[in-house]
Amino acid sequence: MKFGGTSLADAARIAGAAEIVRGRLARRPVVVVSALAGVTDLLARAVTAAREGARDELEPILADLSRRHSWATSGSVSSPKRRHDLDLEVGAIFEELRQILRSVRVLGEGTPRASDAALAFGEILACRIVTAALIDRGVAARALDAREVMITDGRHGAAEADLDEVTRRTGRVVPPCLAAGEVPVIGGFYGATPDGRTTTLGRGGSDTSAAVLGCALGAEEIEIWTDVDGIMTADPRRVPAARTCPVVSFAEAAELAFYGAKVLHPAAIAPAVRRKIPVRVLNSLNPSGAGTLVVEDPPGGTPPLVAVVSRDGVAAVRVSSRTLRIDPGFLSGVLQDLEAAAAVPDLVVFCETGVTVALPAAQVGDDLVSRLRMRGDVQVEGGRAIACIVGRGLARDAAVRVRVLAALAEHGPEVVALGGSSASAALLLPEGRLESAVRALHRAFFEQEAA
Ligand code: ASP
Ligand code: MG
Numbered sequence: 001m002k003f004g005g006t007s008l009a010d011a012a013r014i015a016g017a018a019e020i021v022r023g024r025l026a027r028r029p030v031v032v033v034s035a036l037a038g039v040t041d042l043l044a045r046a047v048t049a050a051r052e053g054a055r056d057e058l059e060p061i062l063a064d065l066s067r068r069h070s071w072a073t074s075g076s077v078s079s080p081k082r083r084h085d086l087d088l089e090v091g092a093i094f095e096e097l098r099q100i101l102r103s104v105r106v107l108g109e110g111t112p113r114a115s116d117a118a119l120a121f122g123e124i125l126a127c128r129i130v131t132a133a134l135i136d137r138g139v140a141a142r143a144l145d146a147r148e149v150m151i152t153d154g155r156h157g158a159a160e161a162d163l164d165e166v167t168r169r170t171g172r173v174v175p176p177c178l179a180a181g182e183v184p185v186i187g188g189f190y191g192a193t194p195d196g197r198t199t200t201l202g203r204g205g206s207d208t209s210a211a212v213l214g215c216a217l218g219a220e221e222i223e224i225w226t227d228v229d230g231i232m233t234a235d236p237r238r239v240p241a242a243r244t245c246p247v248v249s250f251a252e253a254a255e256l257a258f259y260g261a262k263v264l265h266p267a268a269i270a271p272a273v274r275r276k277i278p279v280r281v282l283n284s285l286n287p288s289g290a291g292t293l294v295v296e297d298p299p300g301g302t303p304p305l306v307a308v309v310s311r312d313g314v315a316a317v318r319v320s321s322r323t324l325r326i327d328p329g330f331l332s333g334v335l336q337d338l339e340a341a342a343a344v345p346d347l348v349v350f351c352e353t354g355v356t357v358a359l360p361a362a363q364v365g366d367d368l369v370s371r372l373r374m375r376g377d378v379q380v381e382g383g384r385a386i387a388c389i390v391g392r393g394l395a396r397d398a399a400v401r402v403r404v405l406a407a408l409a410e411h412g413p414e415v416v417a418l419g420g421s422s423a424s425a426a427l428l429l430p431e432g433r434l435e436s437a438v439r440a441l442h443r444a445f446f447e448q449e450a451a
Contacts, residue, residue: 001029002188002210005037006227007284008126011075018076018133020225020287021183025139027220028178031185032213033130034206035122036072039065040189047118050101051110058101066094069125076133086132090125097121112156116190117198120146123187123206131185141183144173149216150191150209152199159191159199161208163271167216174217186213207268211279215271222272222279223291224264230281230292231256231263233307233446239439241447245306246290247298252306255390255424259309259346269294304393304400308441312385312431314346315361316414317369319376320354331355333375341368346386347417347426356415358386358428384414385434388426389441395422407444411437 001024003017021029035043042065049057069090077083100118104110110118127143134141149169152159177184188206191199201208207224214222231253234242248256250273253266269279273296282291319334321327334355338345343363349356354376361382372378389408393400401418404425408416413427429437 001223001225002032002206003034003130003225003284004206004227005034005039007225008033008035008072008130009037011072013284014072014076014130014133015137016287017130017225017284018137018139020284021134022137022139023287025183029183030174030178030213030217030219031130031134031141031183032188032206032210033123033126033185034188035126036068036129039068039122039125040119040203043119043122044115046101047104047110047115050104050118051108053105053108055105058105062094062098062101069094069129072129073132076129077136079136082132082136086128089128093121093125093128113197116156116159116200119200120187120190120198123189127185127187134183134185139183140181141185142177144177144184144186146187146190146209147192147196147198149173149186150212151194152191152201154193154197154199156199158202159193161191161201161212162194163212163215165194166212170213170216204265204268207265211269211272211277214277215275219277222269222277224269224279224281225284226263226281227283227285228263229283229286229289231261231294231307234438234442235261235310238310238435239308239442241442243446244289245292245303247293247295247302248306249298249392249423250294250296251423252390252392253294255388256307256309259311259386259388259390259424261307261309263292264294266294298392303391304397305389305391305404305445307390308387308438308445309390310385310387310434310438311346311360312434313361314358314384314386314428314431315364316356316358316381316384316428317364317372318354318356318379318381319372320379321376324353326352326354330375334372337368337371337375340371341365343368347415347428349415349417358384358415383431384428385431386426386428387411387434387437387441388424389445390424392423394418394425401425404445407441411440 046061073086131141131143151162151165188209229244231245232242236242279294280291345357345359347358408427415428418425
């Protein structure tokens, strides 16, 4: 069971998370925690301030961090004795953090290694606090240091777990805990090299921790507890009728993430999916909801389409060949220019006379445009948006493709892309028409069955 930062935002949420764990003791959970909401950002700012020697900036950040954690501890543990012990523990951890930041400040130099050592403190603190909150509710729990189990390579800031070694280490420490009736609590996001240097897995890395630990332990399921009801059929801010998708395949989850759904980064859970461990995304504010199950291959009978997603702030860039035919190397040249400008296209559509690329408008700079002008005539149209229907039915079922294409065509798209990817069909249209298109598509594909 992995709890994200928003599920641990304050004492009340920590108490809620502890109750959720208590309700699942029969399944012998292992708990993975993120830092409290906002804490990793603050730690990153603290490292920067220390590196720049900005003591006057560093102190308020540390004070803020300390205040947030003492609010959390005082509200989530009721026994005065336990609260006192926890305060001492948290105080000692803060002292260690101060020492690291002090050495960064004195040296005026923060290596990636020092930065990792500091960033890990969010999860180290959360792990202690959640453990205490569990114990306070009569749940036997034990805080484990992720550095004992999450063994990684030495790429600071983007370390990768060594699954074999993690399996050996967890095999040594986790089963004895479970056998003793204790819930192991482990900080996500960080680990250590075999020789004990603290590493981090990259921002948002606690989902990865949960997936790796779930694999190492052969978990029956990995639960990702967040603050929304799983993966939704549309962005509920845009489509009020959006509802939770009960089951989503891994490929569909990857498409959704590409178009900006933020709930789950599929790369993070890839190891679990590969080992066929189901991943469930659940809402800690609505713990009785069924959430979304992410599996490699959903069972038959599940819907062929899962969601309509969209992205605005898109620009369409058309590059037309001046010779009215495509010379060899034209397309690869355009793609190289995009790469050189660190632009990541959402759609690429190619025809006899040129290519149209849809990409985030912010990525279309003068530099990119002038490079492209060397290849052909360039036309940039901003104010565009992409709406995209995602579902494996698009790959498998010609009838589904026909229905989707017909529905997309009704919105007068400037570009339609279908088949480039197995699990999505996208259209490009003026931003002003996005809202109504998304709602209509949602109505057409996701509202009748629900009614
Ligand atoms: N606390 C870390 C971050 O904010 C890791 C995570 O939340 O997954 O990036
Ligand atoms: Mg976080």
